Amino acid sequence: MAAAASADAAKPSPIEALAVADLHKGPYLVFGGKTGWIGQKMVTLLKERGCEAIAASSRLENRSDVEAEIDSVKPKFVLNCAGVTGRPNVDWCEDHKAETIRVNVIGTMSLIDLCETRGIHVTNFATGCIYKYDDEHTIGGKGFTEEDKPNFTGSFYSLTKGMVETMCRAYKHVLTLRFRMPISDDLNHRNFVTKITKYARVVDIPNSMTTLFDMLPVAALMIHKGLTGVFNFTNPGAVSHNEILTHYRTHVDPTFWWANFTEEQCNAILKAERSNNTLDTTKLETALADVRIPPIKEAVEGVFIRMAENLKAEGAFPPVNFKDSEGIPKPADAK
Numbered sequence: 328m329a330a331a332a333s334a335d336a337a338k339p340s341p342i343e344a345l346a347v348a349d350l351h352k353g354p355y356l357v358f359g360g361k362t363g364w365i366g367q368k369m370v371t372l373l374k375e376r377g378c379e380a381i382a383a384s385s386r387l388e389n390r391s392d393v394e395a396e397i398d399s400v401k402p403k404f405v406l407n408c409a410g411v412t413g414r415p416n417v418d419w420c421e422d423h424k425a426e427t428i429r430v431n432v433i434g435t436m437s438l439i440d441l442c443e444t445r446g447i448h449v450t451n452f453a454t455g456c457i458y459k460y461d462d463e464h465t466i467g468g469k470g471f472t473e474e475d476k477p478n479f480t481g482s483f484y485s486l487t488k489g490m491v492e493t494m495c496r497a498y499k500h501v502l503t504l505r506f507r508m509p510i511s512d513d514l515n516h517r518n519f520v521t522k523i524t525k526y527a528r529v530v531d532i533p534n535s536m537t538t539l540f541d542m543l544p545v546a547a548l549m550i551h552k553g554l555t556g557v558f559n560f561t562n563p564g565a566v567s568h569n570e571i572l573t574h575y576r577t578h579v580d581p582t583f584w585w586a587n588f589t590e591e592q593c594n595a596i597l598k599a600e601r602s603n604n605t606l607d608t609t610k611l612e613t614a615l616a617d618v619r620i621p622p623i624k625e626a627v628e629g630v631f632i633r634m635a636e637n638l639k640a641e642g643a644f645p646p647v648n649f650k651d652s653e654g655i656p657k658p659a660d661a662k
């Protein structure tokens with residue numbers, strides 16, 4: 328056991344592994360690379376490694392435009408980081424079902440299909456929010472594997488994502504990466520941390536999560552290897568909302584406060600339910616056996632240490648406590 332742990336500690340981190348990898352130079356055509364949160368980060372990461380990364384211009388639902396762009400760029404790899412994700416959040420998809428299907432189902436499958444006929448590898452930046460804890464997969468118990476059937480259909484967004492994943496399995500050239508609750512080292516509005524720091528009350532449930540600092544290099548390494556199939560794409564383990572917010576208060580804002588409520592109370596104020604689950608990362612860790620993917624509790628602490636440094640460099644430390652600035656009263660049971 329101790330020998331295995333020390334062998335694991337000797338492995339490079341994803342960033343270290345990426346720095347020495349002789350990455351395929353591309354071209355990489357990145358849908359969502361112009362304006363998307365994750366897509367822009369992938370374009371930057373690939374360019375920093377000397378690769379040719381092009382942000383796609385065509386809209387997924389316009390098949391002939393997508394086809395023309397693919398035939399013009401002639402990519403070695405296509406990354407699909409595009410899709411409707413809803414503004415301000417996925418509740419939007421509940422009221423815009425046709426638009427959600429047009430882009431996230433028809434558009435995504437059309438892109439994948441066009442690449443199949445041309446032998447182009449596609450990575451679909453997908454979601455692991457297609458499961459919820461059940462009797463067999465309890466909090467602290469075994470995680471959902473890539474072979475478990477989706478059991479969470481509480482939101483239209485997740486329902487369609489689960490359907491697309493099932494269809495993608497019929498294609499042999501697709502790498503499906505199941506992100507969950509992505510976390511970045513800044514206070515971007517898409518960052519899961521930013522979202523939960525704005526609420527006065529949050530649930531406190533352990534979840535699998537994806538720290539982008541560690542996992543986007545993992546994505547680049549997997550694409551470079553030409554891997555295909557479905558992968559749970561989170562750091563190993565699970566972390567709770569309270570653990571995250573405690574780190575935030577310790578490293579970023581000592582005045583920060585929040586209160587908890589139950590999952591039932593949370594669902595009562597949302598249009599669509601939110602998924603809570605732990606994913607099994609054995610398949611991912613086996614595929615990247617020469618890299619040490621930091622466990623989520625360790626990875627999250629790293630996020631806040633870097634976030635504090637980044638905010639100081641920007642002259643924005645400590646950040647505004649959004650709840651205070653919006654005049655939201657502190658509940659009597661706030662932490």
Ligand SMILES: NC(=O)c1ccc[n+]([C@@H]2O[C@H](COP(=O)([O-])OP(=O)(O)OC[C@H]3O[C@@H](n4cnc5c(N)ncnc54)[C@H](OP(=O)(O)O)[C@@H]3O)[C@@H](O)[C@H]2O)c1
Pocket residue numbers: 358359360361362363364365366385386387388407408409410411412413430434452453454455506507508509517
């Ligand atoms: N962030 C999360 O919490 C999370 C969690 C799990 C999985 N994911 C998945 O990861 C992917 C990227 O997420 P993100 O957070 O980066 O999303 P995002 O910031 O909302 O970016 C979405 C991107 O998709 C583009 N897009 C929307 N409709 C399009 C269309 N019809 N044709 C072409 N491009 C279109 C947007 O371009 P415009 O600005 O021009 O519309 C934007 O560049 C999504 O598929 C999402 O489902 C995200």
